[in-house]
Amino acid sequence: xxxxxxxxxxxxxxxxxxxxxxxxxxxxxxxxxxxxxxxxxxxxxxxxxxxxxxxxxxxxxxxxxxxxxxxxxxxxxxxxxxxxxxxxxxxxxxxxxxxxxxxxxxxxxxxxxxxxxxxxxxxxxxxxxxxxxxxxxxxxxxxxxxxxxxxxxxxxxxxxxxxxxxxxxxxxxxxxxxxxxxxxxxxxxxxxxxxxxxxxxxxxxxxxxxxxxxxxxxxxxxxxxxxxxxxxxxxxxxxxxxxxxxxxxxxxxxxxxxxxxxxxxxxxxxxxxxxxxxxxxxxxxxxxxxxxxxxxxxxxxxxxxxxxxxxxxxxxxxxxxxxxxxxxxxxxxxxxxxxxxxxxxxxxxxxxxxxxxxxxxxxxxxxxxxxxxxxxxxxxxxxxxxxxxxxxxxxxxxxxxxxxxxxxxxxxxxxxxxxxxxxxxxxxxxxxxxxxxxxxxxxxxxxxxxxxxxxxxxxxxxxxxxxxxxxxxxxxxxxxxxxxxxxxxxxxxxxxxxxxxxxxxxxxxxxxxxxxxxxxxxxxxxxxxxx
Numbered sequence: 099x100x101x102x103x104x105x106x107x108x109x110x111x112x113x114x115x116x117x118x119x120x121x122x123x124x125x126x127x128x129x130x131x132x133x134x135x136x137x138x139x140x141x142x143x144x145x146x147x148x149x150x151x152x153x154x155x156x157x158x159x160x161x162x163x164x165x166x167x168x169x170x171x172x173x174x175x176x177x178x179x180x181x182x183x184x185x186x187x188x189x190x191x192x193x194x195x196x197x198x199x200x201x202x203x204x205x206x207x208x209x210x211x212x213x214x215x216x217x218x219x220x221x222x223x224x225x226x227x228x229x230x231x232x233x234x235x236x237x238x239x240x241x242x243x244x245x246x247x248x249x250x251x252x253x254x255x256x257x258x259x260x261x262x263x264x265x266x267x268x269x270x271x272x273x274x275x276x277x278x279x280x281x282x283x284x285x286x287x288x289x290x291x292x293x294x295x296x297x298x299x300x301x302x303x304x305x306x307x308x309x310x311x312x313x314x315x316x317x318x319x320x321x322x323x324x325x326x327x328x329x330x331x332x333x334x335x336x337x338x339x340x341x342x343x344x345x346x347x348x349x350x351x352x353x354x355x356x357x358x359x360x361x362x363x364x365x366x367x368x369x370x371x372x373x374x375x376x377x378x379x380x381x382x383x384x385x386x387x388x389x390x391x392x393x394x395x396x397x398x399x400x401x402x403x404x405x406x407x408x409x410x411x412x413x414x415x416x417x418x419x420x421x422x423x424x425x426x427x428x429x430x431x432x433x434x435x436x437x438x439x440x441x442x443x444x445x446x447x448x449x450x451x452x453x454x455x456x457x458x459x460x461x462x463x464x465x466x467x468x469x470x471x472x473x474x475x476x477x478x479x480x481x482x483x484x485x486x487x488x489x490x491x492x493x494x495x496x497x498x499x500x501x502x503x504x505x506x507x508x509x510x511x512x513x514x515x516x517x518x519x520x521x522x523x524x525x526x527x528x529x530x531x532x533x534x535x536x537x538x539x540x541x542x543x544x545x546x547x548x549x550x551x552x553x554x555x556x557x558x559x560x561x562x563x564x565x566x567x568x569x570x571x572x573x574x575x576x577x578x579x580x581x582x583x584x585x586x587x588x589x590x591x592x593x594x595x596x597x598x599x600x601x602x603x604x605x606x607x608x609x610x611x612x613x614x615x616x617x618x619x620x621x622x623x624x625x626x627x628x629x
Contacts, residue, residue: 120236122320123177128198130164131261136252148209158202164258170239171255172606177236182221190278195261207237215243255603266294271335285339297492301326304497305595307362309583310609315354318611324604325349333474341474343481350499358506363497365592366576369512371519372504377420377476381464383527401456407444415457421473425454428469479526486522510576
C-alpha cells in the first residue's frame, strides 16, 4: 500500500517496529512530584542549554522523568502515553500544581528523543465515515538511560511522590473540562479534601494486590497496582458541588467485576457488598415509596426473558433514561453500548421504543423522572452514601475499596461494612434496610453479598497464623492460601509483606485477551491526522 492514510496505526507500527506492545501503557500523571536531590540534579543537567524558561523546563523534565521511570519500574516494556495536542493542556492552575505546559512537556520529550534516551511513537487520530479512533503518543526509557538514572543519579522507587498540594476534589463543566471553584462552608470542599487525604493515606499503607490467575478478559489489559490514590469528580459546573461527586482513581474500578473477589488486602480474602438498583431505590424514595417492599426486581420485566443479557440491557436503559435529556439521546447511548460490548446483551437487539414503553410502565411511579438528565443528582446522593461508608470504615482503620455503590473489604470485616452500608442508606434514603432483610440472599435485596468462590485446597494451612480467639474462628478462613496461587511473583509479594511489611509499589499485572474466532471486516477509508 502506498497510501498510508488507509492503514491503521497497528499496521504501520508492525511494518516499522515488529510488535512493540503499544497497548501496554500508563497515562501521564501531572501530579507526580519530588524534592529528592537526585531527580532534581538529573532534571537540571538534562535541560542545561535548552531554550525556554529554565525553571519551567526543569519542572517539566522532572515530571516527565518520574513518569517514565515509574513505567520502567512496573515493566521495562511499558509505554508512557501522553497528548501532543496543544488543546489538551488547558488545565487551570488548581489542577496543575506543577504548572506543566504543552510547550514545556513536548520540548522535554523532543529533547530526550534527540539524546536517544527514549523510544517514541507519535500519536494519531482517524476521522472516518463509520469509525473515529485515535491513540496518544507513546514514549519509554531506553535501558541504557534507565541504568544511567539509577547508577549516576541514584534513582529508586522512593523518589516518586505526589504533589503535596494536589487537588483531589475536582469540578467539571458540562463539557467535562475541569474548572476552578472556591471553597465555601456550603460546598464543604475542604472537609471533603481532608477526608480524602486521610483515606488515601490509609490506602497507601495498605497492601492491595490481585490474583488474576489464568483469567482471560474480553480485551487485553494491564492492571497498575500503584494506582491507589483516589479523588472525587463533581459535574455540571455548579459551584455548590451538588452534581456527581463519585470516587475515582483506584485500579480496582477498571478490572472486570469477576476479578474483584480475587483482590487481596493485607494478605486477606475479600468480600464485596453492593446496593442492588440504588438509583431505582432513591427515585422511589423521592415518591415516598420503599421499593424493597414491592417485592420485584428492578430489571426483570414480565414481557422479556429472565436472562443476564436482558438484565444488562435494562440496566443500560435505566442509565440512559436517567442521564439523557430526551429519549433520542438515550437511544444513541444504548446503541453505543450495544456496539461496544455486544457480548453482554441479547443476540437480537430489542425494539428500543417498545422497551422504553414497557420500562416506563413497569416503573410508572418514577417514570416522570426519566429523560430529564437527573443522573448527576442521583450520583451525588450515591456518592454521599459512599462517603459515609468510607468515613465510618476509615475511622476504624479498615481499608475499603469503592466502586461507586459497591464496596470491597477484608472478609473478616464484613459485618462492619454491612452495618455501615445500612446506616448510610437509611440516612440518605429515609428507609431502613431492616425491612428488606428478608431479601438478603435474593437478587432483589438492596444489599447483595458476593462471596469468594471455593478453590481446591491441600492439607497445608497458611503459615504461622493462629486462631482469632475474639471471633472464635481460625484466621485461615480469612487469610489467602499461598498454596492456591500459581503466580510465583504474587507469592513473593505476599511473603515480603508478611515478613517485612514491605509493599511492592510499582507492579503491572498483564491480563490476556480471550482467543477469538477470526472474522473478516471492512475497514473504511479514513483521514490520518497527527495527534
